[in-house]
Amino acid sequence: MRYRLDVVATDIPEVVRYAGGWLVDRVMAGWDVTVLLSGSGDLRPLEILGVDVADLEGALEMWAERPHPQTVAVSSCLFGSDARVREGVLNALDQGMTEVTLWGEHWPAELDAVGSVEHRLSAAARAFKAQALAAADVADSVSVDGAETFLCGVMACPSVAADLVPAS
Template sequence: MIATDPLEAIEHAGGWLFDQSMAGWDVSVHVIEEGDTRPLAILGAPLFDLHDSLVNRKAFDQPGAGPWPQALAISAKVFAADERIRAGATSVIDRGLADIRLWGEGLPLELDERCLTTSHRLSCAAQAFKRQAFAAAHVDPDSLTAIESFRTAADHAMTPPHLVPAS
């Protein structure tokens, strides 16, 4: 996951992140701005500095150079603000290398037209752990919803079975 800060990650995609972790995925969150790591630890995700991650591994340029993510969740704010992320994510979409999902407002029109709105219904466990992450981050737990919405690349031949197209 790529977000501006830990709070954005837990608010918009924390339940999805938790459910992926519980399904056996290795998950990580890469951020531009530092923040409290406790809420992400509650969700089972280690936190990394995005700049260090991009410098140490040209993630988008070397898909055969090591483990390659099956899914990338990216904040629309980061996508719009960072040319490396924008170019890399677009390349991954074009080559069909991973499930790319974005959240938030401000997607460029050319990408917005290539995406479908999808949702992830949080498991009961994800809701419970996200509620605890909210409490650790001093976010009102009553603002938690059971569904997280994303925009996902429509270039894939079939929407993965764990995604439900929004009507």
């Protein structure tokens, strides 16, 4: 069985900026990573990261039939602006069977079941993220740090994601 990570976002450069290195490391560890997009754009940055891409609207319509991922990662902006995404995140946190990870600059105040975590990027993740940032035309405004920081909901059963550790 392969582990699955579904990433929910509207903006490709945002995915690369906040989670690109983590996604590369998950792909290299054998995870199936799919970015579910509500918008369109140049997919080259995501191709560089090695992730699959699907339409968010189609995924939301078929969510009940879709195999549930071990982890869902969501843009905090999308969490705040799309009631369906917010409801899905809150339900996943309540059930405790899916790890829920959020990234972005605006942390939702209503999420009290989450803690700050970080992922230390491998050298390969930093290199691929830098290339993806360049392809997204944001390399000049964003640097590639050694870690990416997220908010992460705790699962009821032990997490399969040993790559996310509490942020200090």
